[in-house]
Amino acid sequence: MKKLFLSFLLICSALLGFAQADCPATMADSDGNVYRTLRIGSQCWMAENMRSTLARNGNPIALGNGASNQQPLRYCPNGRLRHVARFGYLYNWPAALLVCPNGWHLPSDAEWTQLTDFVGSQSGYCCDCCTGKCTAKAFAAADGWKRCPEKCTIGHAPTENNGTGFGVLPAGGFYGSAYGYFGKGTFLWSATASNNDRAYKRYFDYNAVEVGRTDYFQYGAGGVRCVKD
Helix, strand or coil, X not given: CHHHHHHHHHHHHHHHHHHHXXXXXXXXXXXXXXXXXXXXXXXXXXXXXXXXXXXXXXXXXXXXXXXXXXXXXXXXHHHCHHHHHXXXXXXXXXXXXXXCCCCEECCCHHHHHHHHXXXXXXXXXXXXXXXXXXXXXXXXXXXXXXXXXXXXXXXCCHHHCCCCCCCECCCEEECCCCEECCCCEEEEEEEEECCCCEEEEEEEECCCCCCEEEEEECCCEEECCCEEC
Protein backbone atom coordinates (compact mmCIF):
# COMPACT_ATOMS: atom_id res chain seq x y z
CA MET A 1 0.00 0.00 0.00
CA LYS A 2 2.85 2.36 0.86
CA LYS A 3 4.54 1.61 -2.49
CA LEU A 4 1.28 2.31 -4.29
CA PHE A 5 0.94 5.65 -2.50
CA LEU A 6 4.53 6.62 -3.35
CA SER A 7 3.94 5.69 -6.98
CA PHE A 8 0.85 7.89 -7.00
CA LEU A 9 2.86 10.82 -5.60
CA LEU A 10 5.55 10.35 -8.25
CA ILE A 11 2.96 10.35 -11.03
CA CYS A 12 1.33 13.48 -9.64
CA SER A 13 4.71 15.22 -9.38
CA ALA A 14 5.57 14.24 -12.94
CA LEU A 15 2.24 15.55 -14.22
CA LEU A 16 2.68 18.81 -12.30
CA GLY A 17 6.17 19.22 -13.67
CA PHE A 18 4.87 18.63 -17.20
CA ALA A 19 2.16 21.24 -16.73
CA GLN A 20 4.66 23.80 -15.44
CA ALA A 21 7.09 23.05 -18.26
CA ASP A 22 4.24 23.31 -20.76
CA CYS A 23 3.62 26.90 -19.65
CA PRO A 24 6.91 28.45 -18.54
CA ALA A 25 6.83 31.50 -16.28
CA THR A 26 8.38 33.68 -19.01
CA MET A 27 9.09 33.69 -22.74
CA ALA A 28 11.41 35.76 -24.95
CA ASP A 29 10.95 37.32 -28.37
CA SER A 30 13.40 37.65 -31.26
CA ASP A 31 14.67 40.95 -29.81
CA GLY A 32 15.47 39.33 -26.47
CA ASN A 33 12.60 41.01 -24.61
CA VAL A 34 11.27 38.82 -21.80
CA TYR A 35 7.54 38.56 -21.03
CA ARG A 36 5.45 37.08 -18.25
CA THR A 37 3.11 34.27 -19.21
CA LEU A 38 0.13 32.61 -17.57
CA ARG A 39 -2.07 29.57 -17.97
CA ILE A 40 -5.80 30.14 -18.37
CA GLY A 41 -7.74 26.92 -18.73
CA SER A 42 -5.73 24.65 -21.02
CA GLN A 43 -3.99 27.51 -22.85
CA CYS A 44 -0.68 29.25 -22.17
CA TRP A 45 -0.76 32.98 -23.01
CA MET A 46 1.52 35.97 -22.85
CA ALA A 47 0.55 38.32 -20.01
CA GLU A 48 1.99 41.38 -21.79
CA ASN A 49 1.81 42.90 -25.28
CA MET A 50 4.56 42.18 -27.77
CA ARG A 51 7.18 44.90 -28.16
CA SER A 52 9.56 43.26 -30.65
CA THR A 53 11.01 45.16 -33.61
CA LEU A 54 11.82 41.84 -35.33
CA ALA A 55 9.82 39.07 -36.94
CA ARG A 56 10.41 35.50 -35.75
CA ASN A 57 12.89 34.96 -38.62
CA GLY A 58 14.96 37.94 -37.46
CA ASN A 59 13.87 40.31 -40.21
CA PRO A 60 13.13 43.86 -39.01
CA ILE A 61 9.55 45.12 -38.88
CA ALA A 62 9.58 48.71 -40.13
CA LEU A 63 8.20 51.55 -38.03
CA GLY A 64 5.04 52.69 -39.77
CA ASN A 65 4.74 56.09 -41.40
CA GLY A 66 1.40 55.54 -43.11
CA ALA A 67 -0.87 52.55 -43.59
CA SER A 68 -0.45 49.27 -45.48
CA ASN A 69 -2.25 45.94 -45.57
CA GLN A 70 0.72 44.32 -47.34
CA GLN A 71 3.95 45.51 -45.68
CA PRO A 72 4.45 44.43 -42.03
CA LEU A 73 4.55 47.58 -39.91
CA ARG A 74 4.71 48.53 -36.23
CA TYR A 75 3.59 51.72 -34.51
CA CYS A 76 4.15 53.37 -31.14
CA PRO A 77 1.00 53.68 -29.01
CA ASN A 78 -0.44 57.16 -29.49
CA GLY A 79 2.59 57.86 -31.69
CA ARG A 80 4.96 58.10 -28.71
CA LEU A 81 8.04 55.90 -28.34
CA ARG A 82 7.98 56.33 -24.56
CA HIS A 83 4.77 54.27 -24.40
CA VAL A 84 6.30 51.12 -25.92
CA ALA A 85 7.97 49.82 -22.75
CA ARG A 86 4.64 49.62 -20.96
CA PHE A 87 2.05 49.13 -23.71
CA GLY A 88 4.05 47.28 -26.37
CA TYR A 89 3.96 48.13 -30.06
CA LEU A 90 0.85 48.28 -32.23
CA TYR A 91 1.16 46.02 -35.29
CA ASN A 92 -0.78 45.90 -38.51
CA TRP A 93 -2.15 42.45 -39.36
CA PRO A 94 0.72 41.40 -41.69
CA ALA A 95 3.20 42.16 -38.89
CA ALA A 96 1.00 40.53 -36.23
CA LEU A 97 1.16 37.26 -38.18
CA LEU A 98 4.98 37.33 -38.11
CA VAL A 99 6.00 38.75 -34.74
CA CYS A 100 5.32 35.83 -32.35
CA PRO A 101 8.56 33.89 -31.68
CA ASN A 102 9.12 30.23 -32.47
CA GLY A 103 7.00 27.98 -30.28
CA TRP A 104 4.27 30.64 -30.05
CA HIS A 105 1.71 31.98 -32.49
CA LEU A 106 -0.90 34.66 -33.02
CA PRO A 107 -4.13 33.14 -31.67
CA SER A 108 -6.87 32.22 -34.10
CA ASP A 109 -10.37 33.58 -33.68
CA ALA A 110 -11.35 30.15 -32.30
CA GLU A 111 -8.53 30.26 -29.72
CA TRP A 112 -9.71 33.67 -28.55
CA THR A 113 -13.22 32.26 -28.20
CA GLN A 114 -11.85 29.33 -26.22
CA LEU A 115 -10.21 31.80 -23.83
CA THR A 116 -13.22 34.08 -23.36
CA ASP A 117 -15.62 31.13 -23.05
CA PHE A 118 -13.48 29.56 -20.35
CA VAL A 119 -13.25 32.79 -18.36
CA GLY A 120 -17.00 33.31 -18.79
CA SER A 121 -17.62 29.84 -17.34
CA GLN A 122 -15.85 30.77 -14.10
CA SER A 123 -18.24 32.62 -11.79
CA GLY A 124 -15.41 34.40 -9.99
CA TYR A 125 -14.55 36.33 -13.16
CA CYS A 126 -18.06 37.43 -14.04
CA CYS A 127 -18.77 40.70 -12.16
CA ASP A 128 -22.38 41.04 -10.93
CA CYS A 129 -24.32 40.18 -14.06
CA CYS A 130 -23.12 36.54 -14.05
CA THR A 131 -24.24 35.91 -17.62
CA GLY A 132 -20.88 34.56 -18.70
CA LYS A 133 -20.21 37.73 -20.70
CA CYS A 134 -19.46 40.44 -18.13
CA THR A 135 -15.79 39.47 -17.98
CA ALA A 136 -14.00 42.49 -19.47
CA LYS A 137 -12.84 43.60 -15.99
CA ALA A 138 -11.23 40.20 -15.43
CA PHE A 139 -8.98 40.76 -18.48
CA ALA A 140 -8.19 44.47 -18.04
CA ALA A 141 -5.25 45.84 -16.07
CA ALA A 142 -6.00 47.52 -12.76
CA ASP A 143 -4.75 50.96 -13.82
CA GLY A 144 -4.37 53.27 -16.81
CA TRP A 145 -8.03 53.24 -17.86
CA LYS A 146 -10.39 56.23 -18.12
CA ARG A 147 -12.96 56.06 -15.32
CA CYS A 148 -16.57 55.09 -15.95
CA PRO A 149 -19.44 55.28 -13.42
CA GLU A 150 -21.31 52.25 -14.79
CA LYS A 151 -20.81 49.13 -12.68
CA CYS A 152 -19.01 46.15 -14.23
CA THR A 153 -17.31 48.29 -16.88
CA ILE A 154 -13.53 48.26 -17.10
CA GLY A 155 -13.36 51.89 -15.95
CA HIS A 156 -15.48 51.35 -12.84
CA ALA A 157 -13.39 50.63 -9.71
CA PRO A 158 -10.39 49.57 -11.83
CA THR A 159 -8.52 48.26 -8.80
CA GLU A 160 -11.00 45.37 -8.97
CA ASN A 161 -9.87 44.50 -12.50
CA ASN A 162 -7.46 41.80 -13.70
CA GLY A 163 -8.81 38.72 -11.96
CA THR A 164 -7.25 36.54 -14.67
CA GLY A 165 -3.86 38.29 -14.62
CA PHE A 166 -4.16 38.95 -18.37
CA GLY A 167 -3.48 42.65 -17.79
CA VAL A 168 -4.84 44.37 -20.92
CA LEU A 169 -3.80 48.04 -21.00
CA PRO A 170 -5.53 50.83 -23.01
CA ALA A 171 -2.87 51.12 -25.71
CA GLY A 172 -5.35 52.45 -28.25
CA GLY A 173 -4.86 51.64 -31.91
CA PHE A 174 -3.74 53.00 -35.26
CA TYR A 175 -6.65 53.28 -37.68
CA GLY A 176 -5.00 53.96 -41.00
CA SER A 177 -4.62 57.72 -40.75
CA ALA A 178 -4.68 58.50 -37.03
CA TYR A 179 -4.19 57.07 -33.55
CA GLY A 180 -7.18 56.71 -31.26
CA TYR A 181 -8.57 55.43 -27.96
CA PHE A 182 -5.31 55.69 -26.01
CA GLY A 183 -6.28 55.50 -22.32
CA LYS A 184 -9.82 54.44 -23.27
CA GLY A 185 -9.45 51.12 -25.07
CA THR A 186 -7.48 48.87 -27.38
CA PHE A 187 -7.75 45.82 -29.58
CA LEU A 188 -5.77 42.60 -29.96
CA TRP A 189 -5.45 40.78 -33.28
CA SER A 190 -6.43 37.23 -34.15
CA ALA A 191 -4.80 35.24 -36.95
CA THR A 192 -8.14 34.68 -38.70
CA ALA A 193 -9.03 36.76 -41.75
CA SER A 194 -12.70 37.56 -42.29
CA ASN A 195 -12.18 38.45 -45.97
CA ASN A 196 -9.40 39.67 -48.24
CA ASP A 197 -8.75 42.90 -46.36
CA ARG A 198 -10.15 42.41 -42.84
CA ALA A 199 -9.33 40.15 -39.88
CA TYR A 200 -10.99 39.35 -36.55
CA LYS A 201 -9.94 41.07 -33.36
CA ARG A 202 -10.93 41.30 -29.69
CA TYR A 203 -11.45 44.78 -28.31
CA PHE A 204 -11.64 46.33 -24.85
CA ASP A 205 -13.29 49.67 -23.98
CA TYR A 206 -13.29 51.52 -20.66
CA ASN A 207 -17.10 51.75 -20.74
CA ALA A 208 -17.78 48.12 -21.76
CA VAL A 209 -18.61 45.07 -19.66
CA GLU A 210 -17.88 42.50 -22.37
CA VAL A 211 -14.82 41.56 -24.42
CA GLY A 212 -15.85 42.61 -27.92
CA ARG A 213 -15.41 40.61 -31.12
CA THR A 214 -15.47 42.13 -34.58
CA ASP A 215 -13.27 42.43 -37.65
CA TYR A 216 -11.20 45.36 -38.87
CA PHE A 217 -9.12 46.43 -41.84
CA GLN A 218 -5.76 44.68 -41.94
CA TYR A 219 -3.95 48.02 -42.30
CA GLY A 220 -5.09 48.96 -38.79
CA ALA A 221 -2.69 48.35 -35.94
CA GLY A 222 -3.42 46.84 -32.54
CA GLY A 223 -1.71 44.84 -29.83
CA VAL A 224 -0.42 41.29 -30.11
CA ARG A 225 -0.65 38.55 -27.52
CA CYS A 226 0.86 35.20 -28.45
CA VAL A 227 -0.36 31.79 -27.34
CA LYS A 228 1.90 28.76 -26.96
CA ASP A 229 1.92 26.14 -29.74
